[in-house]
Amino acid sequence: MNGSSAEPHLFVVFGGTGDLMRRKLLPALYHLANKYQLGSQFKILGVARSTEYDDVSYRQFAAEALNEFIGTQDGKSNGWCNECLYFQSIQKGEAKDFVALRARIEAIEAENGLPGNRVFYLALGPTAFPSTIAGLGESGLNDSQGWTRLVIEKPFGHDLETARELNATVHAHFKETQVYRIDHYLGKETVQNLLAFRFSNPMFESVWNRDRVENVQITVAEDLGVGTRAGYYDQSGAMRDMMQNHLTQLLTLTAMEAPAAFEADAIRDEKVKVLRSIKKIRARDVIFGQYDATQNNGHSTLGYHEEDGVAKDSKTETFVGLRLHIDNWRWEGVPFYLRTGKRLRKRVTQIIVNFKMPPVSLFQTFEGCHLHSNTLVMTLQPDEGFVLYFDVKQPGQGMNLQRQALKFRYSDKFGPLPDGYETLLN
Numbered sequence: 001m002n003g004s005s006a007e008p009h010l011f012v013v014f015g016g017t018g019d020l021m022r023r024k025l026l027p028a029l030y031h032l033a034n035k036y037q038l039g040s041q042f043k044i045l046g047v048a049r050s051t052e053y054d055d056v057s058y059r060q061f062a063a064e065a066l067n068e069f070i071g072t073q074d075g076k077s078n079g080w081c082n083e084c085l086y087f088q089s090i091q092k093g094e095a096k097d098f099v100a101l102r103a104r105i106e107a108i109e110a111e112n113g114l115p116g117n118r119v120f121y122l123a124l125g126p127t128a129f130p131s132t133i134a135g136l137g138e139s140g141l142n143d144s145q146g147w148t149r150l151v152i153e154k155p156f157g158h159d160l161e162t163a164r165e166l167n168a169t170v171h172a173h174f175k176e177t178q179v180y181r182i183d184h185y186l187g188k189e190t191v192q193n194l195l196a197f198r199f200s201n202p203m204f205e206s207v208w209n210r211d212r213v214e215n216v217q218i219t220v221a222e223d224l225g226v227g228t229r230a231g232y233y234d235q236s237g238a239m240r241d242m243m244q245n246h247l248t249q250l251l252t253l254t255a256m257e258a259p260a261a262f263e264a265d266a267i268r269d270e271k272v273k274v275l276r277s278i279k280k281i282r283a284r285d286v287i288f289g290q291y292d293a294t295q296n297n298g299h300s301t302l303g304y305h306e307e308d309g310v311a312k313d314s315k316t317e318t319f320v321g322l323r324l325h326i327d328n329w330r331w332e333g334v335p336f337y338l339r340t341g342k343r344l345r346k347r348v349t350q351i352i353v354n355f356k357m358p359p360v361s362l363f364q365t366f367e368g369c370h371l372h373s374n375t376l377v378m379t380l381q382p383d384e385g386f387v388l389y390f391d392v393k394q395p396g397q398g399m400n401l402q403r404q405a406l407k408f409r410y411s412d413k414f415g416p417l418p419d420g421y422e423t424l425l426n
């Protein structure tokens with residue numbers, strides 16, 4: 001976060017006992033702390049409605065989460081939890097609870113000599129955003145002697161109207177410069193690399209358009225089901241959970257023009273131009289699906305309707321596929337296929353650019369000769385890297401063509417990549 005994460009500060013997580021905290025935020029904060037990127041005066045306050053925790057049991061909860069998700073079993077992570085973590089219940093989230101929260105924050109800051117720099121991270125279901133933001137504002141927690149930041153994740157509202165209402169609530173209590181609306185895909189190394197790939201390799205730029213590209217396919221497939229998050233997911237579905245945020249970011253990075261500068265506003269402006277150029281999506285260009293129970297080699301998985309917390313008659317989509325057209329000079333006539341779903345065959349996030357076939361097929365007279373189009377496969381996770389497919393003549397008589405691959409794998413060249421949250425919180 002703008003180089004200030006090393007300044008002494010308190011990191012307050014609403015949803016401190018939730019899935020995001022356990023799976024992503026705690027591991028990311030722990031890794032950053034180990035790389036000395038959080039400074040020496042850094043504390044975490046987990047906030048939740050639950051009254052079952054105090055500081056001691058919350059530290060135990062955090063140590064178990066670190067153990068489960070990054071396999072730490074050493075005294076070091078326990079020591080870190082004991083040293084850094086606190087817990088405060090927000091009970092029913094009434095005004096008096098926020099007053100108590102404020103008092104607790106000030107006490108932790110006084111105890112640790114923190115100057116009042118605070119991050120409020122809303123790791124919450126979207127229905128809790130407005131009341132939490134209002135609670136922070138009304139209790140005066142939107143301002144302090146240091147800096148105060150508010151971090152919000154998706155989905156930002158349920159539709160345009162509620163997104164505007166939420167924005168109005170945010171602006172009633174916080175200045176825009178305090179607000180970070182984040183998408184963790186933008187913290188992934190391979191997603192950040194899309195800008196480097198496109199704008200530092202002019203060779204690709206010259207073919208990155210309607211003259212050379214047949215279609216673009218963006219896939220975010222997950223093998224896991226909804227897990228313990230049905231309460232949130234069943235109200236959101238794949239469109240609001242993944243498509244309107246993560247896949248749309250991948251789309252804009254793939255399709256945008258070069259920004260005037262490598263600066264947030266300039267990049268945002270180019271992305272917005274892509275979004276504005278998307279043709280109205282017709283019903284026949286969208287498909288929805290829901291996963292079913294499966295049985296494979298003695299291994300079975302639950303269908304969406306059988307998952308804990310999912311309404312038996314739920315129509316919430318766990319898969320969505322879209323065909324889009326971007327109506328601008330670069331992309332006119334090139335379909336973009338976007339798809340995402342849970343409980344699919346394997347976990348993979350990929351952008352595939354299929355290039356056009358040669359205008360004239362010179363080799364068609366040779367029996368059995370099959371020409372393939374060039375294809376660029378950018379795998380964003382897992383097994384991150386690129387593959388560029390092209391045809392070569394198979395040695396020997398005649399003219400048989402074979403598809404070959406030029407490959408680059410991150411793991412061959414670099415160490416393990418940091419999680420997106422680590423980059424965003426840094």
Ligand code: BG6
Pocket residue numbers: 222241242420
């Ligand atoms: C989150 C969604 O934003 O992204 C989850 O809420 C999804 O439903 C997750 O599983 C996928 O993230 P990643 O980094 O594992 O691709």
